[in-house]
Each structure stands twice: as C-alpha cells, then as structure tokens.
Amino acid sequence: xxxxxxxxxxxxxxxxxxxxxxxxxxxxxxxxxxxxxxxxxxxxxxxxxxxxxxxxxxxxxxxxxxxxxxxxxxxxxxxxxxxxxxxxxxxxxxxxxxxxxxxxxxxxxxxxxxxxxxxxxxxxxxxxxxxxxxxxxxxxxxxxxxxxxxxxxxxxxxxxxxxxxxxxxxxxxxxxxxxxxxxxxxxxxxxxxxxxxxxxxxxxxxxxxxxxxxxxxxxxxxxxxxxxxxxxxxxxxxxxxxxxxxxxxxxxxxxxxxxxxxxxxxxxxxxxxxxxxxxxxxxxxxxxxxxxxxxxxxxxxxxxxxxxxxxxxxxxxxxxxxxxxxxxxxxxxxxxxxxxxxxxxxxxxxxxxxxxxxxxxxxxxxxxxxxxxxxxxxxxxxxxxxxxxxxxxxxxxxxxxxxxxxxxxxxxxxxxxxxxxx
Amino acid sequence: xxxxxxxxxxxxxxxxxxxxxxxxxxxxxxxxxxxxxxxxxxxxxxxxxxxxxxxxxxxxxxxxxxxxxxxxxxxxxxxxxxxxxxxxxxxxxxxxxxxxxxxxxxxxxxxxxxxxxxxxxxxxxxxxxxxxx
Numbered sequence: 001x002x003x004x005x006x007x008x009x010x011x012x013x014x015x016x017x018x019x020x021x022x023x024x025x026x027x028x029x030x031x032x033x034x035x036x037x038x039x040x041x042x043x044x045x046x047x048x049x050x051x052x053x054x055x056x057x058x059x060x061x062x063x064x065x066x067x068x069x070x071x072x073x074x075x076x077x078x079x080x081x082x083x084x085x086x087x088x089x090x091x092x093x094x095x096x097x098x099x100x101x102x103x104x105x106x107x108x109x110x111x112x113x114x115x116x117x118x119x120x121x122x123x124x125x126x127x128x129x130x131x132x133x134x135x136x137x138x139x140x141x142x143x144x145x146x147x148x149x150x151x152x153x154x155x156x157x158x159x160x161x162x163x164x165x166x167x168x169x170x171x172x173x174x175x176x177x178x179x180x181x182x183x184x185x186x187x188x189x190x191x192x193x194x195x196x197x198x199x200x201x202x203x204x205x206x207x208x209x210x211x212x213x214x215x216x217x218x219x220x221x222x223x224x225x226x227x228x229x230x231x232x233x234x235x236x237x238x239x240x241x242x243x244x245x246x247x248x249x250x251x252x253x254x255x256x257x258x259x260x261x262x263x264x265x266x267x268x269x270x271x272x273x274x275x276x277x278x279x280x281x282x283x284x285x286x287x288x289x290x291x292x293x294x295x296x297x298x299x300x301x302x303x304x305x306x307x308x309x310x311x312x313x314x315x316x317x318x319x320x321x322x323x324x325x326x327x328x329x330x331x332x333x334x335x336x337x338x339x340x341x342x343x344x345x346x347x348x349x350x351x352x353x354x355x356x357x358x359x360x361x362x363x364x365x366x367x368x369x370x371x372x373x374x375x376x377x378x379x380x381x382x383x384x385x386x387x388x389x390x391x392x393x394x395x396x397x398x399x400x401x402x403x404x405x406x407x408x409x410x411x412x413x414x415x416x417x418x419x420x421x422x
Numbered sequence: 423x424x425x426x427x428x429x430x431x432x433x434x435x436x437x438x439x440x441x442x443x444x445x446x447x448x449x450x451x452x453x454x455x456x457x458x459x460x461x462x463x464x465x466x467x468x469x470x471x472x473x474x475x476x477x478x479x480x481x482x483x484x485x486x487x488x489x490x491x492x493x494x495x496x497x498x499x500x501x502x503x504x505x506x507x508x509x510x511x512x513x514x515x516x517x518x519x520x521x522x523x524x525x526x527x528x529x530x531x532x533x534x535x536x537x538x539x540x541x542x543x544x545x546x547x548x549x550x551x552x553x554x555x
Contacts, residue, residue, distance in 0.1 A: 001542045004475040007551045008497070017553070025470035038552070039492035046493040050500035057501060058508075061484075061548055064475045081460040088451035092458065101461050110459045138463040147459045172532065232463045371492065 005029065006060040008053065010036035015239035016181055023135045028067040030060040077139040078127035080147060082112065096151075101231050103223065103251060107151040118146040121156030122163060123422060130163060131170035134177035136234025140166060145228060152224035157200060158217055160422045161280060162224045165190045168282040168418040169225070175413045179284040180235035183242045186284040186411060187249035188229070189330075190222060191396065193268040194278030196420055197256035204256030206400025222252025249285060255398055261335035262397035263342040270348070270394055271417040281417040283330060286320075287313050287409035293337065294403045299344035302337050302405070303351065307358035310407055315361045315386040316369050318409050323377035325388040328415050330408040331355070334399045352390035360385050475548070481511040482547035487537075488518045494552035501550060515544055 009017040009031050021029045034053050038046060085095060092109045096102050108114070119126050119142070126143035133140050142163060149162050169176045169188060179186045192202050202217045203209075211219065235241045243250075259266050268279040289309060296302045314320040314329060333341070341351065360383040366375065378384035387393070394415070399406075476482060484505060486498040495518060502514045521540055541549060 001538060002473050003542060003546055003549055004473050005549045005551060007553060009553050013553065023467060025467045026472050029472055030475070034497075038494065038497060041493065043493075043496055046496045047500040050497045051504065054501060054504045057550060058479070060475075061479060061550065062475060062477055066472055066474075075464045077464050077466075080463065082457055083460060085456045085458060086453055087456065088453050090451060091453070092456055096461075109456060110461060112457055112459065115459055132466050133463075137465050137467050139466050140463060144459075144461065144463045147461050151461060175532075227461070231461050 004061070004064075006057055006064070007031040008034050008038075008057070010034050010038055012036040013239075013242065016242055019135050019234070019240040020181070023137045030064040032056045032060050077129060078141050078143055080141070080144050100236055101151075103227060103230060105223075105251075107227075108153050110147040110150040114150045115143065115146050118150050118154070118156050118159055119143065121146075121159035121422075124163065130166050133166075133170065133228060133233035134235075135181055135240050136232070138232035138234065140170070140228060140232050144232060145224070148227045148231070149220070149224045152220045152227055153216070154220035154224050155216070158221050158224075160420050161190075161192060161196065161200070161202075161217075161221050164280045164418045164420045165221070165225045165282055166228055168280055168416040169229075171416040171418070173414045174282065174284075174416045176229075176233075179411065179413045180229055180233060181240045181242060183244045184286055184411065185243050185245055185247040185249075186286060186413070187247050187253055188222070188225060189249070189283040189285045189408065189410070190225065190254045191267055191281045191283070192254065192256045192279070192420075193259065193266050193273075193281070194276060194420070196278035197259070202254065202256040204258045204398050206402075208255055208398055208400075209253065218254040218256075219252050222254040226250055226252065247285075249288070253285065255332075257396050258335055258398045261338060263338060264348040264395065267394055267396040268417050271415070273417055273419065278420045279417050280420060281415050283328070283408070283410040283415045284413045285330075285408045285410055286318055287407075289313055289407040289409075291405045291407065292403070293405065297340060299341040299346040299351075300354075302341060303354055304358060306331065306405065306407060307355045310355060311359035311361040311386050312365075313407065313409050314359070315366055315384075318411075320386065320409055320411070321366065321375050321384075322387050322392070322412060323375070324412070325392065326414055327387065327392055327412050328394045328410060329387060329392060330394050330396065330410050330415075332396055332398050332406045332408065334402060334405050335397055336401065336403050337405045338397045348395060349390070351395060352393045355393050356385055356387065356390040359387075479505070479509045479512050479548060483513045483515065483545060485515045485517055485520075485541055485544055485546035485549045487541060487549050487551040488516075489551070489553050490518075491553070497552045498550070515546070517541055517544075520544065 014033055017031055021027050032053055034049050093106045096107050124142045128142045130140045145163055149159050200217050203215055230236050257267050269275050273279050291306050293302055363382050488494040488498055505512050505514055
C-alpha cells in the first residue's frame with residue numbers, strides 16, 4: 001500500500017515477528033523490541049515501557065533504511081529434494097530429529113520407494129500443489145504430503161484423507177496462519193464422515209480419540225497433518241508456534257462420526273454437504289470439557305449442565321465470546337446421551353436453541369475478565385449469549401457405551417469441510 | 423600344569439566370547455546407504471517492496487494501530503503524548519478511535535487486510551503498530 005510502518009514487538013515474540021516479516025516477503029521491515037510482556041501489566045508499567053521505547057520508535061520511523069537481505073530465489077517444488085545418508089535407522093531418526101523434521105517421536109524414513117508406494121493411495125498427480133503452508137510458506141505438493149504420510153506411519157489408503165485435511169486447513173476461511181502461531185493451545189481436529197470411516201477403519205466408537213490396537217488410521221492421519229504443519233509450515237515451539245503450554249492433541253486428533261448412532265443430521269450435512277458423502281471437517285480445538293452425566297434421563301437433564309458450562313468456557317475461560325455468526329462450537333454427544341435426547345422428542349434445532357439461550361453469562365463476570373472492556377457486540381445486555389446465533393453450535397455423535405459427552409471449544413478459525421477425493 | 427592352565431583359560435575365554443557375541447549383535451544395527459526425501463519443501467514468497475521512511479515526522483500524519491491485545495492502546499496512548507510533545511505539527515490518529523467497530527488482528531488475516539485498507543484511507547505518512555501480547 002505504500003505506507004511506511006514501525007511495529008513494536010516484545011522480546012519473546014521477536015522470532016515470530018521475523019518469521020512473519022520473512023513470510024510476507026519483507027524481511028527488513030522496521031520494528032522496535034520492547035521487554036516482554038506488554039499485556040497483563042499495570043498502566044504505569046506499560047506507559048514506562050512506551051516512554052523507554054520512544055527514542056527507538058522515532059529512530060525507526062525516520063532513519064530506517066531497507067537492508068540487503070535477499071529473498072531466496074524460487075526452486076521447483078517437484079520433485080522434492082533428495083539426499084543420501086549412510087547409517088542405521090537410528091541415524092536416520094536422529095538426523096530428522098536434529099533438523100526439526102520430527103514431532104519428537106521416531107519417524108519412518110521417507111525413501112523414494114516408500115513415497116512412491118504411498119502415492120499409490122491416490123489418483124492425484126504427485127506434482128499437484130495443495131497450497132502454501134504458513135507461516136514458513138512451504139509449498140505442499142501431493143508428493144510432499146505423501147512423504148509426511150510415510151514419516152507418520154500411515155498406509156497408502158489413508159492418503160486421500162490426509163490430502164483433504166491439508167486442503168481444508170489451507171482454505172482461507174480457516175486462517176491456519178493464526179492458528180499455528182498463536183499463544184493458544186490450538187490443535188487441528190479432523191472429523192471424518194461418510195462411508196470412508198468404515199472403509200479405512202477410522203475409529204468412531206469406544207476409545208476413538210485415544211490410542212488402542214485399532215487406532216492406526218486416527219493416529220497416523222492426524223500425525224501426518226501435524227508433521228506437515230510443523231515441517232512444511234515451520235510452525236514449531238518456541239517460535240513461531242507461541243503456544244503457552246501446548247496440547248497433546250497436537251500429536252493427533254482424528255475422529256470418525258458414529259453416524260449410525262446419530263438420529264439427526266451428520267456433522268458434514270450440518271456443514272452443507274450432501275448426506276452420504278465422505279468428507280473431512282477441520283476445526284482448531286482448545287478446551288476439551290467432559291460431561292460425566294449418568295443420572296439425567298431427560299433431554300434437559302443432559303443439556304442443562306452442558307449449556308451452563310459452555311457459557312463460562314467460551315465467554316470467560318477462552319476469549320471465545322463471539323460476534324460473528326459463522327463461528328462454530330462443537331458438542332460431541334455419546335450415543336446413549338443422543339438416544340435419550342432424541343427419544344425425548346428434541347430436534348437438532350431445539351438442542352441448538354437451548355444451548356444458545358442457556359449458555360448466557362453475566363456481563364458483570366465478562367467485564368471482570370476483560371478489564372472492564374465491553375465486547376464488540378451485545379454490549380448493553382446484562383446476560384449476553386456467548387455466541388452470535390444458535391447455528392453456531394454443531395452437534396455430532398461419537399464414542400461407545402457410557403454416559404460421557406464432550407464439548408470442544410473450537411476458536412474463531414472457521415471449520416471447513418472438504419470432500420475426500422481418491 | 424602350565425599347559426592345563428592355558429587350555430582352561432582358553433576354553434573359558436572362548437566360552438565368554440560365545441556369550442558376548444549374541445549380545446553384541448542385538449545392539450548393533452546394520453548401516454546401509456539411504457536415499458531420503460527432504461520433507462521441508464521449497465518456500466514460495468513474493469518479495470514485497472517496503473517504502474522509504476520520511477526523514478522527519480514534523481507536519482506528518484501518524485496513525486497508531488492497535489491489535490486489540492491488552493495494553494496495546496495504553497502503550498500507543500503514551501506514544502501519542504510523546505509525539506505531541508516532541509514533534510512539531512504532527513497529526514495523530516488513533517485507529518481504534520477512528521474505527522471503533524473494527525476488531526483487532528486476532529480475528530484473522532482477512533479482517534487484518536480490511537483494516538489495512540481502512541487505515542490507508544486515512545492517508546497516513548507513517549503507521550506505528552503495537553503488537554501487544
């Protein structure tokens with residue numbers, strides 16, 4: 001736009017600032033470094049930091065000159081670079097770990113033969129570009145995705161799910177860059193619908209989100225996607241992934257929907273896909289709240305405690321109080337809870353309306369949390385809703401026997417559904 | 423006697439070596455030649471032309487841009503005070519007051535781009551941004 005800028009950043013975010021500048025092709029932008037933190041300190045302290053930084057701000061504003069750092073010339077994305085190594089499997093694992101080409105677990109060495117075998121799982125051309133993965137802006141081809149699938153231990157038949165998941169995350173509506181560089185503990189959740197769930201043995205019942213003897217599809221599909229994010233996208237802690245504590249869900253979080261146990265519309269149909277399609281829907285998950293509800297035998301008995309907790313989680317625990325109507329929060333009902341609610345005559349619409357109305361929180365509580373700053377919407381309400389509309393709730397059914405349902409707070413990075421193409 | 427001692431020692435040594443060899447072979451992987459793919463992929467970034475800065479802010483329009491995070495506005499408020507005190511005829515616009523309905527950059531890339539367009543409409547000579555966190 002032709003406008004000179006000076007950006008302040010704190011010491012702890014300096015690396016992220018440099019990565020961000022490089023990723024937009026401006027490695028030499030002017031910035032001023034302030035001691036961390038800026039947020040969460042008293043007024044007099046932040047004013048003192050501004051006073052101390054002001055001479056540097058003036059210098060950057062009036063004396064900055066572009067540097068000579070060159071942006072690297074583009075190389076061909078396909079075929080992926082190969083290299084040779086003499087050593088043992090342990091040596092390969094150690095090399096990949098040392099180069100940050102790992103999530104901390106041993107990888108399966110991506111030899112050309114293994115990658116070629118993996119590419120047999122899709123009809124897509126290996127040189128097809130799926131997208132540019134932020135914040136490093138690595139070019140993700142089908143071949144490169146296959147290499148990560150090999151590293152993760154996936155089977156060739158899982159590759160179409162991995163490709164669809166990567167494309168969904170790369171969709172601009174999802175804002176993957178923000179999700180991978182935030183201080184929040186965001187982790188991609190990949191929900192799989194349709195016939196492919198059973199074809200591939202993707203877990204959707206008992207223990208579906210945990211490890212187990214049959215969890216290879218869930219474990220390796222999610223792992224491949226996270227490796228892509230970390231390696232091609234470069235999003236690793238401590239920078240540019242600034243997640244304060246992180247989450248184990250970042251290793252993998254893949255879940256099939258138990259569509260047979262869902263008496264209403266499947267998740268992907270709620271997202272606008274035709275019934276029966278094999279799809280992935282990607283979310284960024286933060287809070288995972290379990291509802292251990294053995295006693296209630298009515299719809300309201302189950303949904304009341306859920307709604308009463310959604311409000312504080314979304315509006316107070318997370319910065320999820322949302323004005324936009326397209327943000328989605330996810331409730332995973334166990335089959336038994338879904339059955340009770342359905343037999344009580346509740347439709348999906350009624351469930352969503354109930355959650356919307358019953359999850360209201362006192363504005364007074366929100367103001368304490370927000371340093372008396374009112375939200376951008378519903379400011380004059382004393383008991384505002386925490387989301388903009390009932391349609392902001394998505395309901396799915398998963399899990400096995402037992403009376404535990406789970407609410408997942410899923411950030412403002414919009415969920416995206418993509419059809420799986422073999 | 424010496425001969426018997428030597429034979430006993432030799433037998434013992436051979437016996438011990440026989441015990442050790444399987445253990446050694448368990449701990450020894452075979453080295454081989456590997457051809458492997460580099461999983462990083464190439465980077466695709468278009469170079470951006472960054473504009474020269476003015477030699478002085480006197481008489482210029484400076485927009486202060488806050489990303490919505492706590493204390494960013496307080497930081498920039500102090501910067502505004504110091505600019506007013508020290509820079510002659512500077513015009514200061516606080517973006518969060520000019521566009522109170524605009525969310526911070528945390529609401530996503532598309533929202534940030536829209537916001538940038540709005541700021542450009544103020545015709546600033548300089549934008550000073552606070553990325554508080």
